[in-house]
Amino acid sequence: xxxxxxxxxxxxxxxxxxxxxxxxxxxxxxxxxxxxxxxxxxxxxxxxxxxxxxxxxxxxxxxxxxxxxxxxxxxxxxxxxxxxxxxxxxxxxxxxxxxxxxxxxxxxxxxxxxxxxxxxxxxxxxxxxxxxxxxxxxxxxxxxxxxxxxxxxxxxxxxxxxxxxxxxxxxxxxxxxxxxxxxxxxxxxxxxxxxxxxxxxxxxxxxxxxxxxxxxxxxxxxxxxxxxxxxxxxxxxxxxxxxxxxxxxxxxxxxxxxxx
Ligand SMILES: [Zn+2]
Numbered sequence: 232x233x234x235x236x237x238x239x240x241x242x243x244x245x246x247x248x249x250x251x252x253x254x255x256x257x258x259x260x261x262x263x264x265x266x267x268x269x270x271x272x273x274x275x276x277x278x279x280x281x282x283x284x285x286x287x288x289x290x291x292x293x294x295x296x297x298x299x300x301x302x303x304x305x306x307x308x309x310x311x312x313x314x315x316x317x318x319x320x321x322x323x324x325x326x327x328x329x330x331x332x333x334x335x336x337x338x339x340x341x342x343x344x345x346x347x348x349x350x351x352x353x354x355x356x357x358x359x360x361x362x363x364x365x366x367x368x369x370x371x372x373x374x375x376x377x378x379x380x381x382x383x384x385x386x387x388x389x390x391x392x393x394x395x396x397x398x399x400x401x402x403x404x405x406x407x408x409x410x411x412x413x414x415x416x417x418x419x420x421x422x423x424x425x426x427x428x429x430x431x432x433x434x435x436x437x438x439x440x441x442x443x444x445x446x447x448x449x450x451x452x453x454x455x456x457x458x459x460x461x462x463x464x465x466x467x468x469x470x471x472x473x474x475x476x477x478x479x480x481x482x483x484x485x486x487x488x489x490x491x
Contacts, residue, residue, distance in 0.1 A: 245421055245487070246277050249358060254409060256284045258356035259324075260347060260381045262337060262373035263293040264315035265439040270414040271360050272322055272432040273425025273483050278358075279323025280428065286354045287319050287327040290343065290377045295334035296442060304333070310441050318438035321431060337373040339380040345395045347384035352403035359385060363413035363486055374415065385411060386490070412485040419484035426481045429455070455481055 257278050261267045267275065267287050278285055292308035312329055319327050330346050337343065351359070362370075364378025388394035390407035412421060425432060433451055437443065443451065459479040463470045472479060 244424070246274070246281065246423060249410065250281045250283070254357035255282070256354060256356045257286070257358045257360065258350065258354055258408070259285070259287045260290070260350075260359065260361040260377060261287065262290050262362065262371065262377040263296065263334065264289055264311040264327075264329075265293065265318070265436070265442050266362070266374070267315075268318050268322070268432065268435040268439065270362075271412075271483055271485075272318070272435045273428050273481065274360065274412075274423050274485075275322045275324055276428035276431040276435075277423065277425060284354075285322075285324035286350070286356070287315070287324050288330070288347070288350050289315060289327055290330045290337055290380075291332045291334045291373055292329055293334050307441070311439075314439045314441060318435040321435040321438060335373060337376040337380075339376045339383065343376075343380045344384045344388060347381055348389045348395050349398055349403070351384060351389040351408065352398050352406050355406045356408050358410045358412065359408045360412045360414060360485070363416035366415060366417050368417065370415070378413065382411065407490055409489065409491050411488040411490070413488070414483075414485055416484070416486035419486055421485045421487040422482045423484070424480055425483050426479070429481045432481075 257275070259267050259271060259275065266289075275285055293311040294304040294308040296311065297307050308331070315327050315329075319325065328350060330343070332343070359381065361381035362374040362378035364375045364382070385408055390405045392399060392405050429452075433448055433455075436451055437448060456479055459481050460470070460472060462482065463479070
């Protein structure tokens with residue numbers, strides 16, 4: 232366990248660093264309602280504790296994510312959007328924005344990039360979190376394309392006024408976020424200790440009741456414990472925690488890109 236704590240202690244807390252540097256606004260661009268909670272819910276809760284203004288943008292409404300016979304895509308979209316709204320509230324984020332593209336059909340299109348640029352120019356985030364769309368290996372196409380559309384929106388479009396010039400008519404100015412954090416990366420270089428907000432993350436995950444089946448809070452926490460143990464063992468082969476009693480370090484990891 233000592234080895235485990237030392238991994239986290241060696242790192243300077245990037246969120247603290249960003250906050251001290253005056254960054255205060257974050258935007259999370261994800262493909263499906265629940266992506267945010269699973270991959271960066273702890274990070275959002277940490278940002279909220281530091282009084283950041285946080286907007287979650289979801290490109291689809293997750294309207295294929297069911298095995299329930301008789302459920303329509305429209306009913307499911309309404310359920311999942313409501314679950315995402317509840318989860319955002321639990322984490323301390325603002326009301327989410329849904330683009331409503333059909334689940335499974337995301338394209339890195341001019342239309343999608345324009346919508347993301349518009350959100351960036353409205354909310355003016357210092358920090359954006361999205362999927363790592365360049366991750367090799369198996370990945371959901373909506374994750375891949377939402378991730379790529381988000382970086383294409385940040386650079387160069389959102390900061391150049393000749394891209395999507397109609398935003399100007401609404402009084403929106405160009406904007407370049409300072410930091411991009413890519414979730415689900417196979418080469419993460421930024422590891423955040425989310426242990427102190429783990430209970431909040433689990434509550435937010437639980438808000439997605441249409442997606443978690445009969446798993447209860449305990450089962451979900453156990454899954455994260457197993458992952459944390461696996462991670463710790465990579466650094467300390469001898470690591471052998473007592474179930475339930477040893478404190479584990481829970482982390483969310485990202486690939487960090489800076490624009491300044
Ligand atoms: Zn997803």
